[in-house]
Amino acid sequence: MIFERAARREFAQAAAGISVALLAILTSTQLIRLLKDAAGGRVAPEAVASLLGFAALNFMPILLSLTLFVAILLSLSRAYRDSEMVVWFSCGQPLTAWMRPVLRFSLPIVFAIAVLAGFLSPWANYNTAEYRQKLSARSDVSQVSPGTFREAKKGERVFFVEALAEDASQVGNVFVASVQEGKLGVVMSNSGYQEFAENGDRFVVLEHGRRYEVEPGTPEFKVMEFERYRVRTEDAEARPAERSPNRLPINELILEDSLQARGELVWRIGMPVSALILAFLAIPLSFVNPRAGRSANMLIAILIYAIYSNLISVSQAWVAQGKLSFWIGVWAVHALMLLPLLLLFYRRIAVRMPWQRRQS
Numbered sequence: 001m002i003f004e005r006a007a008r009r010e011f012a013q014a015a016a017g018i019s020v021a022l023l024a025i026l027t028s029t030q031l032i033r034l035l036k037d038a039a040g041g042r043v044a045p046e047a048v049a050s051l052l053g054f055a056a057l058n059f060m061p062i063l064l065s066l067t068l069f070v071a072i073l074l075s076l077s078r079a080y081r082d083s084e085m086v087v088w089f090s091c092g093q094p095l096t097a098w099m100r101p102v103l104r105f106s107l108p109i110v111f112a113i114a115v116l117a118g119f120l121s122p123w124a125n126y127n128t129a130e131y132r133q134k135l136s137a138r139s140d141v142s143q144v145s146p147g148t149f150r151e152a153k154k155g156e157r158v159f160f161v162e163a164l165a166e167d168a169s170q171v172g173n174v175f176v177a178s179v180q181e182g183k184l185g186v187v188m189s190n191s192g193y194q195e196f197a198e199n200g201d202r203f204v205v206l207e208h209g210r211r212y213e214v215e216p217g218t219p220e221f222k223v224m225e226f227e228r229y230r231v232r233t234e235d236a237e238a239r240p241a242e243r244s245p246n247r248l249p250i251n252e253l254i255l256e257d258s259l260q261a262r263g264e265l266v267w268r269i270g271m272p273v274s275a276l277i278l279a280f281l282a283i284p285l286s287f288v289n290p291r292a293g294r295s296a297n298m299l300i301a302i303l304i305y306a307i308y309s310n311l312i313s314v315s316q317a318w319v320a321q322g323k324l325s326f327w328i329g330v331w332a333v334h335a336l337m338l339l340p341l342l343l344l345f346y347r348r349i350a351v352r353m354p355w356q357r358r359q360s
Helices: 002-039 045-081 084-090 095-136 259-285 296-321 332-350 354-359
Strands: 149-152 157-164 170-180 183-196 202-214 221-232
Touching: 002 045, 002 095, 045 084, 045 095, 045 259, 045 296, 095 259, 095 332, 170 202, 183 221, 259 296, 259 332, 296 332
Parallel strands: none
Antiparallel strands: 149 157, 157 170, 170 183, 183 202, 202 221
8 A cells, every 4th residue: 555655665764864873873882992992902903893893783683673663653753743643543544554564664674683683693792702812812012002001911911012013023112011930020122023933932022121120028129231132922822712602593592401591592582572562562652642742752662662671681681590481581571561562552542532532
């Protein structure tokens, strides 16, 4: 029908604008965090783009679910404000007739949410963890950012480099503090370079500097000047990322019988189901009295969305902790949210609207 095509077109236009706005906000927030980590030397600058892409895939199911809910809500609220719903009801069309266009518009997005939550988000989580493992296993010098202090070996060694060549082969104005056998050693040098031994060991050779050695708690210390000082820096063994439940695709997650896997499965199933229920909830929630305020329904909708999301998170946590059975946790929250859905539809259908009273 013509009205269905027009409704889906309006839903799509609203969804496009909302998704772009939400994606820009979430991406900007994540980008700021990654740039902060890169400036502190915790993340390599060249890894920022990859980690940002993995993070976008991770929060995409929530973003699409919220986009679907708000797009339908805003589109139908506009129809109420512009009195289009008066014409709709005057033609004898019930409110439930909106369920068909809403369902046809929602199904592709719900399917995308299911694919993202079931496969792409865990793939992004696994690759993020594996990428960070590889970055943390790099040599001490390769992780140093010019002008910042960098800890290595769980705080046993601290590097500071004022200047660093693009290929990390040359360093300038180096400060190295390390703890060995209970003694604190500080090495300062004007310049240095990397050197590779025949057996593959990697060293940083510092030139024309001093080494200060002191034992904490005693007044004794040593000062040594050197022409060349070699510091061994080797890459740690990059261990594969742990296959935790939030990093497993849903076909492997179903085969896991741990409580954490059951809790993760509750969340994976809950994302597409909640998106569909929220899409139907937006139909009765979109009612706006043109003579009254326009923000009341939006505030109620935000509250319902927050409650629904938190209930899914709580049920996931309870199943993971063994406080709730998996078979109860997987449907109880959604069944509970069906009650306000049916109640709101009943209120909008059974209770006659003012223009319906005047016609009678």
